[in-house]
Amino acid sequence: MKDDLPVALVPSNVKAELFKSMGHPARVQLLEMLAEGPVAVSRLRDDTGLEASNLSQHLGVLRRQRLITPSRQEGRLFYELSCPEVSVLLLAARSLLGTVLQSTRLTLMALDESAREAAVR
Structure with missing residues (x-):
């Protein structure tokens, strides 16, 4: 990517704030919905089941981190991802x-096999 910054130019606390802003299941769900393209706020509310005020707060967090951008189309409010890097x-x-899940499965399978071998002895 042409906008890649050297690691030293992005302090850890800035990265932590980015991940913190995505650290709620509702915000991850919103981002995943927006990865498919612009979505009307009414559909975001309906599809997530969030109350309007709660949805507004989550959208505000994502907006402040500049992960999403609002737009108006035919008088309706839409949101979309601010850049493809979010996707x-x-x-x-x-x-x-x-x-991680596959690694965990392999570890559990190995433990299970060891337990079976120990039971046979």
Whole structure:
């Protein structure tokens, strides 16, 4: 990516704030919905089941981190991801979780096999 910054230029606390802003299941759900393209606030509310005030707070957190941007279309308020890197980050998280899950499965299978072998002895 052309906008990649050297690690030293992005302090750890700034990165932590970014991850903190995505650290709520509702905000992750909103970002995943927006990864498919602009979505009307009414649909975000309906599909998440969040109360309007709660939805507004979550959208505000994501807006302040500049992860999403609002727009008006035909008098309706829409939100969309501010840049494709947000989708990339969501996909990377999904991939990481898949890797961790697979590793856990392999560890559990090995433990199970060891327990069976010990029971046979």
